[in-house]
Amino acid sequence: MGQFDRTLEYIDQLQHAGTAAVVCEKLLGITSDFGLTALMAGTVPQPGTPAGQQKQHVLLCDWPVEWLERYVARNYVDHDPVVSHMKQLQAPFQWREAAQGVRIDKSSGEVMGDAGAFKLRDGLAFPLITLDGQIVMVSLGGEAVELSAAEFGLVSLVSTYAVGRAMQLHTAATTTIDHIELTPRERECLKWAAVGKSEWEISQILGISEHTSEKHLLNAKSKLGAVNRVQAVAEAIRRGYIS
Numbered sequence: 031m032g033q034f035d036r037t038l039e040y041i042d043q044l045q046h047a048g049t050a051a052v053v054c055e056k057l058l059g060i061t062s063d064f065g066l067t068a069l070m071a072g073t074v075p076q077p078g079t080p081a082g083q084q085k086q087h088v089l090l091c092d093w094p095v096e097w098l099e100r101y102v103a104r105n106y107v108d109h110d111p112v113v114s115h116m117k118q119l120q121a122p123f124q125w126r127e128a129a130q131g132v133r134i135d136k137s138s139g140e141v142m143g144d145a146g147a148f149k150l151r152d153g154l155a156f157p158l159i160t161l162d163g164q165i166v167m168v169s170l171g172g173e174a175v176e177l178s179a180a181e182f183g184l185v186s187l188v189s190t191y192a193v194g195r196a197m198q199l200h201t202a203a204t205t206t207i208d209h210i211e212l213t214p215r216e217r218e219c220l221k222w223a224a225v226g227k228s229e230w231e232i233s234q235i236l237g238i239s240e241h242t243s244e245k246h247l248l249n250a251k252s253k254l255g256a257v258n259r260v261q262a263v264a265e266a267i268r269r270g271y272i273s
Contacts (some may be wrong), residue, residue: 033180034225040188050196054092057192061185065175068093068150071158071168074113089166090196097148106144109137114156116167120258122156122186125171154185157187158193159257166185168193183226189192191264216250217271219243224263224272 039058047053054069061067071090091098100106107113115128129142145151153171160166170189177185212220215236222232232243247259256262256271266272 032048033184037184037187038267038273039049040184041264042190043266044188044192044195050090050199053192053196053199054090057189058092060099060188061170062118062172064177064181064185065152066154066170067172068153069167069168069170070098071196073164074107074117074167090193094148094150097145097150100144101141104140106141110141111138112153112169113136113167116155116157116169120157122154122182122190122260124175124177124182125153125155125169128155145171151175154182154189156186156190156260157257158190158197158261159255160197165257166193166197178263180226186260187224187264190260191267194261194264194268210253212250212266212271213246214247214252216253217266219246219261220250220266221272223247223259224267 036147036216043056043060044053047056058067062071069090069092070088072088074087081117111128112125115123125142150171151173152175153169154175154177155167158166158168168189169217170185213249215238218236219232227235229244232238232239232247233240236243247262249267251259251262254262254265256265
């Protein structure tokens with residue numbers, strides 16, 4: 031079975047889950063094969079938000095309870111380098127990139143050190159955008175995370191789809207946005223993006239310029255209400271534009 035067929039099989043499992051809790055359970059059943067055993071998704075509270083109100087921002091959670099309590103009690107959200115990195119970078123990334131990409135001060139070092147103590151030494155994170163325009167931060171973690179480039183793409187897409195599906199069930203919505211219509215070229219570009227092709231590779235396959243392929247993908251992303259390419263592909267699969 032090819033990588034993309036495997037991805038679609040996972041997505042089909044998630045689509046048939048009837049509750050957000052089951053979606054999370056099925057997602058972690060998939061990602062645990064790659065060392066990702068815990069999930070957290072939520073909006074980011076404003077700096078200085080009282081600890082008692084921070085839990086209201088949590089949308090989905092399968093995180094060690096003691097770690098969640100400590101994270102909230104010590105206001106780690108204001109010092110977490112992974113959260114800071116998500117605010118700056120729209121594409122999925124591994125936690126280790128966040129630790130390398132920002133200046134680690136005493137507070138952020140404490141966050142990463144404490145996470146490691148709860149067997150959350152590395153992970154994968156990305157932002158999603160909700161129907162009302164809020165940015166949802168999604169983070170999966172584990173003790174020993176090993177992902178090839180292809181597996182990183184698989185986990186990113188499946189996780190994006192899963193969190194979107196769980197949020198859809200949580201709000202009891204049948205669709206995340208009103209009906210939209212993608213052009214044939216936009217669908218083609220998304221299809222090739224789904225199997226990991228770059229804008230340049232897509233342009234060569236379709237016989238168009240790289241600028242044109244990039245424009246088609248940007249238009250599709252905008253129509254689908256996506257914050258990044260992975261979310262656009264996940265939403266296109268959900269709506270049946272890619273199969």
